[in-house]
Amino acid sequence: MIDSHSPAPGPGRPKDPAKREAILAAAQVLFLAKGYEGSSMDAIASEAGVSKLTLYSHFKDKEALFCAAVKATCETRLPRRLFQLADDCRIEAVLLAIGLAFNALVNSPESIGLHRVMVGMATQNPALVRMFFDAGPQQLLSDLQRMFAEVDARGLLTIAEPLRAAEHFCSLIKGARHFRLLIGYVEAADADAGSDEAHVRDVVATFLRAYGR
Structure with missing residues (x-):
């Protein structure tokens, strides 16, 4: 089933574009290696070298991260x-x-x-x-x-x-x-x-x- 977690946090410090890119790159690696269900947000955060809080500040849930990773790949290529x-x-x-x-x-x-x-x-x-x-x-x-x-x-x-x-x-x-x-x-x-x-x-x-x- 689609993984849904806590809502995105409210306004805070500006988001770091480099961390967003690292998260997207990590998501692509894990989604391909382990599939959607086999890739947890904890594992993606670890692969990207960011905290789980930072990950959720960029993407509200795994579903949103997956779609963003697909879109980013297409826009790059x-x-x-x-x-x-x-x-x-x-x-x-x-x-x-x-x-x-x-x-x-x-x-x-x-x-x-x-x-x-x-x-x-x-x-x-x-x-x-x-x-x-x-x-x-x-x-x-x-x-x-x-x-x-x-x-x-x-x-x-x-x-x-x-x-x-x-x-x-x-x-x-x-x-x-x-x-x-x-x-x-x-x-x-x-x-x-x-x-x-x-x-x-x-x-x-x-x-x-x-x-x-």
Whole structure:
């Protein structure tokens, strides 16, 4: 079940950003190594080198910390600047940059491990799984949806349904390799950077053919 503890403390000294980062890093390590249920707030505080009081001053409960860790990982690997269209942008280059970043994120050992944890939690804690999806995958889809709406408005591509186009793009990038990684059929180390880039370039070319004006 979702771990809920005492409410966040009231106003006090300003929070230390470095400690917040240390807590998020520790949470990512433990959630991947021991799963959500196997990672206590005590253990995360110890791993981060902070007191339990400091941990709760940043995150009110384990649920909030988990969602923040997922969101931080996505924002680091897929920064918002990738979805900002310059006046003179080439849409092919924009899609290639996003595709390469997403491909690297979704197929990384950390992401594969987290997805496996969420699959295991699907029947035990569906509320947490929904929160994971909203904090990570849904955020990416929303960013793409907004960008594709702007792409259509500028006449760069013809995209009548931006959300559907976002789902198509992500599904094409993940392809069959992502599933092979999830079930352990192959390992991430088996692929090389050249094959990853060739895959993403092929996806972008296919997407442009489908939505080109």
